[in-house]
Structures are given as C-alpha cells and as structure tokens.
Amino acid sequence: MDAALLPLAPLVVVAGTTVVLILLDLLPPRTSKVHLGVVALVGIVATLVSALFLWGRAGRAFSGVVVLDNFALFFDVVICYAVALVLLLSLDYLRRNGMERGEYYILVLFATLGMLLMAHAADLIVIFLALELMSLSLYVLAGFFQARLTAAESAMKYFLLGAFATGFFVYGIALIYGAAGTTALDRVGAALGSATRDPLLLIGLGLLLVGFGFKISSVPFHMWAPDVYEGAPTSVAALIATGSKAAGFAGLLRVLLSTFRGAQPDWTALLWVLAVLTMTVGNVVAIAQSNLKRMLAYSSIAHVGYMLVGVVAGGPLGAGGVLFYLLVYSFATAGAFGVILLLERGRQEAVNQDDYGGLAARHPVLALTLALFLLSLIGMPPTAGFAGKFYLFGAAVRSGYIWLAVIAVLNSAVAAYYYLRVIVYMYMRDQEGVPTEPAPSFAGRLALGIALWGVFQLGLMPAPVLDLAQAAVAPLLR
C-alpha cells in the first residue's frame, strides 16, 4: 500500500468492501443476500485487524485533513465491534422480516465509513462530510422496513431533525472559518490560542455543540431518539445507539479537548449543565416506558449524560474514561437490542415488557443473557458497567466536580429501577397468552456471546483496556 494511504488503511478497507458489495448485489442469487452480509462482516473484521495492527503509529495524509493516531484507532475498534455485532444480528433478522435486500449491508458499510472518517478527521470540512455520510445512510436505514407504518415516521423524523442540526453545524463551521481563516483543526486551535475569547469562535463552537449534541442525543437535542429507535429495525436502532454515538463522541472530544482547549472554562460550564440535564431527563422518562426499545432509547440518552460527566472532568482520566465507557456501553446496549431482536411473540417482535413475563422459566439462558446486559447498564459488579462508571465518576471527583459525581450516582440508582423491572418480569411474572419464542439464529447467538464476553472481559480485567484508552487520549491532551 502507498505510504500516503497507510494512515487511512481502516477507511480504505471499509470503502473497498462497500464497492465490492455494490457490485456483488448485481449478481445472482436475487432471493438471498446473506452472502453480502458475510462479505460485509469479513470487511469489518479486516478493518478491525488493520486498526489493531496500526496501533501506536501516528501520521497525517492528504494535506493533513485526515490523521492517524491512537485516539482515532481506539474509536475504529469500538465502531468495528459495534458494526460487527449489528451485522451478525442482521443476517437472520432481515429474512424473518422479509426485507432481505442488498442495500441494507451497503448502507451499513457507508455509515461505518462515515463513523470511521469522523474519528480520523482533522479538518472541519471532513468532520462535516463524515457526519453527513453517516447520517444520510442511517436516515435510509431507519425507514428500511417500509411495510411498517412506524418506519416512515422514524425515517422522516430522523431526517428532518437531523438536517436541521446539520444546518446549525455548518453555520458553526462558517463562523469558525470566519474567525480563524482556516478549517484545519490544529490551526483553528492556534488562532484560538492568541484570542481566547473571540466571540465568533465561541458562538461557532456553540453551534458545533448543537450538531454534536444531536448526534449523541444529549438533552435538549434528544427528542428524536425514542421515536426513531421504535420505528427503525432493531438492528439499526442498535447501530444508531452504539456506532453513531461513538462517532459523535470522537468528533466532539477531538474538537473540544484538542482544538478548543483554550476555551475549556467556557465549554466545561456549559457541558456541566448539559450532563446533569441529559442524565436526569433520560432516566426519569425511561421509568415511564413499557416499550423496551423506547426504554433503551431513554437509557442511551442517560448514558450519554454519564459520558458527558467524563468530558467535563477532562484530563487523561476523564477523557480516557469516556473512551472506555463507550466500549463498555456498546457491548451492553448492542447485546440488549440483540436479545429483543431475537424474540418474537406471535410473528411480532417482542418489544413490550409484558412479552417478557416468565421468559426465564422457558428460556433460562436467553433470559440470563438479557439480565446480564441490563445489570451491566445499571453498573453492577462484576460486569463492565461497574468499572466504566467507577472510572467516569472517579475522574469527576478527582477533578473536583463532587456535586456532578453525586448527581450521577443518584441517577444510576434511579436507572436501576427500570432495568430491574424487566428482570422482575422475566423471573417473577408468568406469561399470559401466546408465548414469546426466540428465533433459531446461530449468528444472532454468536453476537450475543461476543457481547457477553465483552461485558465480562472489561468487567473483570478493565485495567489493560483502560490503559489503552488513556494512551489513546494522550495525543489530544499534549
């Protein structure tokens, strides 16, 4: 491979796989598209391997608009894991819903390319293009089950609100360009260094935060999440909740920690408020949900709040904690969505908590799997959720944000209520009416197995990965 392309190896692999998929889609067989999913999966695994192989290297390419550093590579790994789980879950899920179309896998890979690009972007224009490539693919995927009434609502809502947020984002870029005379992140940072309180740069940053806030669904830009998750195919909801959120944090962290470090007091105060609002609104509204997909949507909003706590805390501990938490959260959330996706009740997806009554008696392994994912989301030891929260809140305390840590811990206690409620349904209630049955999907069970491995690996031995996460944020904080 050309030396100039080496920093882009993960991106090149994904882009190449996408092209192969587009061509393969034209060839027979026309009825089954499982082979496309398998090729996509091979591509993602190759991407993961290339990212691991590149670990420790640094460099820039294409006049410095894309960058290779450990920070980008860590996000590559998180995103590849999330996408691989989603692809494994999709293989059988699409056929069961009669929507086995090649476009699905192609769009998932396009979205992945956007996510990876966001992690590698070192120029505001590239960040914008990455954001759009990811979002555009996800808008289509959200409405993929055309026959469902909620699909159109989901896709339209996501598209309209997303386009609105993009407008804010571009306006922000324009103002920053107006103030700094460049879109390259490092030179914007240099311009900020000489004029810390340039109003144009600050309002530009504010508008960027609106765009990022939408992508990571932080309050008050979270309104779309529950409706979109509910109407989208469950596998796509998992992708939006894990991969696209990770990509949003990649862009957000690079812009805040590296470029706008000079304005840290300004954005820390703002994010403090956002973190508290996001945690509290997410958790309180989640209590009222009886639809599991909506509940997980609000829960994902709450988890964004916890991660914002880490961003506020800053430093290698706080920022490294966010990276670690993203990995932990992705395993548990993709796993929880995965169990929902496998379960059917009378030809319908089992999304209501009533559908889960007595599940433990008839399918003890699956019920235990879901229970473990939910316990990890609560933050119970020895699951990874505990380690993740421990590092995040610990970083907040060490940076002197005692109150923020207290609010976060109280929020975790509130969250335990709605997660445990599902476990109570599974273990202590009886099933009424048609029983809920899991689909016989080997790939789906493999995905759950991998997610479960992640939840315990990171829960029992968090230190090595946490060290990697802290090493990953080091180039940003230098």
Add this chain to the structure above:
Amino acid sequence: MSLEAAGFWGLALVLLASSLAVVLSRNLFHSVLYLALALVATAGVFLLLQAEFLAAVQILLYAGGVITIVVFAIVVTERLVGERLTQTNRGMVTGGLVSVTVLIPIVIFVTRAKLPRTAPPLVGDLTQAIGRELLTRFVLPFELLAVLFLAALLGAIFFARKEE
C-alpha cells in the same frame, strides 16, 4: 455612503423581505418564487464580495436546481393529493420564539466580534485558485463528496423502487 454599501443594504432589504414572504405567503407556489428571489439576492451578496464563482454556483445550484426540484415536488404532490396545497402557520408563535432565541445570541456575538473594517485584498483569479485548492489540498473532501452522493443515490433508489 459608498456604492458598495448602498448595494449591500439594497440586497439585504430584498433578501429579508423575500425570506419573510417565503414563510408568510399562504400560496405554496408563491413561496417558491420568493425563495428563488432570496437565493438570487444571496448570489448578489457574493458578487458584492467579489466571489463571482460562488455567485454563479449559487444561481446554478440553488436558483436553478433546488427550485426546479421544489416546483416538481409541489406539482406532483398536488396531483397525488388532488387539491391545492396551502401553507399553514399554526406554529407561528413558538417558531418565532425559537427564531428569536437563536438570533439574539448570534447577533450579540457577531456585533461583539472584532471584524476587519476593510476587505482583505484578493490576488489572482479566484476561480482558478478554488479549482487548484479543490484538486490539491481538498482532494479528499472532494472525493468524499462523491461517496456521499453515491450513498444518497442508493438510498433514494431504495425508497423509490417498487417491490418486485
């Protein structure tokens, strides 16, 4: 008042008035025509800033492409629905409130910013410079745009294609 300033304020007035007319007129077709006017006025502002290329692109893409698509959309939708489409303004109060809350901080920050009093000098052929930058320094974003369009095309075909 210099000729440039007079031109700017004239264009600003046209731009504001036509933009307001876009949201206030009840006839959807009139809205589109006002939108075309607003987009052409924006091209005029670019011309005042000596950005001829941008002005040309603005007219070609927006006044030409986007407006045509919107007109098509209105015609086709009216055919499908079988009635005249009118614009409703039920959310006017909340929408206005949101606009004002966004506008005020932007105005405050922009007026507080130290903007250069004189335009920085432009050297050489701007269009040539843009072309050179696009294919050298910004070649990756330029190519990414092609990828983005491919994804958009694929999505559009997916929704438009009938089930076989």
